[in-house]
Amino acid sequence: MSLQQVSMDDLDLLANTAADVLAQVRDAMIEPHPRKVAPTFNSGAIADLCGVDKTQIKYLTQKHNLPSGRKIEGSKAKEYSLEEAITWVKAIGGHPSRPEGREGKVIAVCNYKGGVAKTSTTVAIGQAATLRGLRVLIIDCDGQGTATQLAGISPEQDVEVEHTIMPFIHDDQSDLRYAVQETYWHNLCVIPASSGLLAAEFALPAKAMQQRGFHFWEVLKNGIAPLRKDFDLILIDTSPSLSHLTLNAMIAADGLLMPCPPDALDFASSVQFWGIFSELVDSLPDAKQKRYDFISIIYTKVQANEISRLVKTWMKQAYGTHINGIEIPESTAARTASAQLKTIYDLSKPDGSMEAYRRYKEPLDRLADYILDQLALSWSNA
Structure with a gap:
């Protein structure tokens, strides 16, 4: 076998061909326009x-x-x-609602690793919260734009950089109200993302170097502030990293949610994430005064085997009361929905086994109820 070198032109061709195939697949799955339709x-x-x-x-x-x-x-x-x-x-329905005069709450969903069901969990919580009477906004801070895609908007075809948070990052907008878009799902809005968000990782430190005393970690917090009056719940989907934008999301948030599979490597990565975040906070003026309404670690992609049971024991020892006990299983229902660019809540009826559908959806419903309870507690203590 001879060595086959790959030139940058070859990489360009690969990228273009792959993008064309993905566009054809998406068109086949989500035609006709509008791309996604709410369930009945x-x-x-x-x-x-x-x-x-x-x-x-x-x-x-x-x-x-x-x-x-x-x-x-x-x-x-x-x-x-x-x-x-x-x-x-x-x-x-009898669900808690935001009291008159109270502001909406912000939850950042974060994890160091990809593939832990972070984005699908974020969007599912948003959908489930609307089904409990809340008005919800998802802010997509991941340049991959997966949350944007699940909200029915194609990051490649429908999102220009001016539709994202970047104009605010560049001081071309005074807050983030300009970027809010309605979606196919009633009472669920989104601020979309595209690959242009990568520029934030250069823009924020550049502004910190140019402007003495610039709090680069509070930019998103300031942009979100006016939106708290318009939405009961604001969910921030972050990239699988501890980037400048992820740090901003965590500082802007009232609560933190970490989906984490009970896998040894995922657990180790989560420990590293919290350690680095703690060190970063120590280095930021006034950030140490930050208080969260809650921090919660959710078991995701749980498998019924001895390894999962062992790692859950480690996670419980490590995170104590921050483990809320809800287990979202590894599921064919989740994979089937994801293959159609949907969440489980997009399905009007099970697309496969009713048992698999219920086994996956019920813990997500409990997670949404848990979030609602946390919101109610924080509103009552405000």
């Missing part, structure tokens, strides 16, 4: 969302003047749109 809900799903018996739906519809749904052709069943489902939840 049957009466049973509405009852589950609202915590009532299905037999009460007709009575509650009349009592509260709620959407009555549409009959499915050829069936006695009814279906409801996402917006109608959220109307039901806000009317009778």
